[in-house]
Amino acid sequence: xxxxxxxxxxxxxxxxxxxxxxxxxxxxxxxxxxxxxxxxxxxxxxxxxxxxxxxxxxxxxxxxxxxxxxxxxxxxxxxxxxxxxxxxxxxxxxxxxxxxxxxxxxxxxxxxxxxxxxxxxxxxxxxxxxxxxxxxxxxxxxxxxxxxxxxxxxxxxxxxxxxxxxxxxxxxxxxxxxxxxxxxxxxxxxxxxxxxxxxxxxxxxxxxxxxxxxxxxxxxxxxxxxxxxxxxxxxxxxxxxxxxxxxxxxxxxxx
Amino acid sequence: xxxxxxxxxxxxxxxxxxxxxxxxxxxxxxxxxxxxxxxxxxxxxxxxxxxxxxxxxxxxxxxxxxxxxxxxxxxxxxxxxxxxxxxxxxxxxxxxxxxxxxxx
Numbered sequence: 001x002x003x004x005x006x007x008x009x010x011x012x013x014x015x016x017x018x019x020x021x022x023x024x025x026x027x028x029x030x031x032x033x034x035x036x037x038x039x040x041x042x043x044x045x046x047x048x049x050x051x052x053x054x055x056x057x058x059x060x061x062x063x064x065x066x067x068x069x070x071x072x073x074x075x076x077x078x079x080x081x082x083x084x085x086x087x088x089x090x091x092x093x094x095x096x097x098x099x100x101x102x103x104x105x106x107x108x109x110x111x112x113x114x115x116x117x118x119x120x121x122x123x124x125x126x127x128x129x130x131x132x133x134x135x136x137x138x139x140x141x142x143x144x145x146x147x148x149x150x151x152x153x154x155x156x157x158x159x160x161x162x163x164x165x166x167x168x169x170x171x172x173x174x175x176x177x178x179x180x181x182x183x184x185x186x187x188x189x190x191x192x193x194x195x196x197x198x199x200x201x202x203x204x205x206x207x208x209x210x211x212x213x214x215x216x217x218x219x220x221x222x223x224x225x226x227x228x229x230x231x232x233x234x235x236x237x238x239x240x241x242x243x244x245x246x247x248x249x250x251x252x253x254x255x
Numbered sequence: 256x257x258x259x260x261x262x263x264x265x266x267x268x269x270x271x272x273x274x275x276x277x278x279x280x281x282x283x284x285x286x287x288x289x290x291x292x293x294x295x296x297x298x299x300x301x302x303x304x305x306x307x308x309x310x311x312x313x314x315x316x317x318x319x320x321x322x323x324x325x326x327x328x329x330x331x332x333x334x335x336x337x338x339x340x341x342x343x344x345x346x347x348x349x350x351x352x353x354x355x356x357x358x359x
Binding site for chain 2: 042046050145148152
């Protein structure tokens with residue numbers, strides 16, 4: 001669902017919040033899109049592609065809404081901002097790695113997004129609530145898909161288990177950033193969801209899956225983060241270059 | 256791992272084939288939509304949802320291991336499938352209905 005042009009103009013704080021959520025989804029969609037034509041099986045090619053499209057849909061809704069505060073379109077925000085202006089968390093820009101690493105990233109992302117959108121559907125901001133209500137059903141499926149793969153990779157061969165563990169060890173340090181609160185979150189109140197309020201459920205739901213998969217919860221120190229304030233890892237630059245090059249080369253082009 | 260293992264279990268280089276049947280919102284029966292490869296029935300169901308219900312809303316999906324389906328031989332048309340036209344002897348066409356018998 002794309003935000004309609006006549007939707008209410010969001011306040012600065014709500015717009016910044018929507019930008020964070022939209023950037024998370026946009027960067028994840030860009031990463032997942034790379035699997036198309038490269039996935040290990042045709043069915044997974046379609047599955048990851050579908051997940052990417054869902055995320056892109058959420059990104060479009062959030063960015064269109066956020067853009068309303070500054071008179072910018074979703075395209076302006078997606079294609080013509082530089083790294084320091086992006087507000088995505090580090091988890092989403094991590095490289096795909098092998099299939100297991102992608103599944104690890106997906107499992108973390110969906111385990112975060114599902115309770116986030118479920119709670120955001122009760123937001124005092126009607127537009128955020130509407131976007132979240134639509135998104136939560138799709139993310140429910142993303143979570144199911146990645147959970148099924150975590151179980152199968154962990155319980156498969158020695159090789160798949162090794163890779164699953166390696167993927168989780170790689171991605172888990174970036175989950176801490178997702179639950180950090182800052183001034184903006186506190187100012188938003190009922191319009192947003194306080195990130196730290198989601199940590200408990202995230203830990204519980206992921207622990208359940210790890211137990212079923214007979215995996216240890218990845219015990220690693222939290223990575224530095226800073227994505228919410230425009231400080232990103234070295235990967236975002238390359239990712240944005242690829243994503244934005246066509247629009248920047250031909251800014252007035254249309255399909 | 257899922258308890259619903261098909262006849263041919265997944266091997267290192269091969270996922271078994273599954274046939275997919277989808278009943279749409281307005282349909283009364285499941286219609287064959289196509290086939291896919293998946294390691295087990297749970298994944299087959301999810302792959303079927305991704306592959307075959309993208310554009311139309313389905314309400315029910317069945318996945319069946321292709322190995323479980325026995326199909327009639329397309330070459331055996333003549334003896335297996337013959338038109339019932341011209342076979343009056345198979346139908347009770349000369350039966351006269353008794354009067355006063357309802358619902359016959």
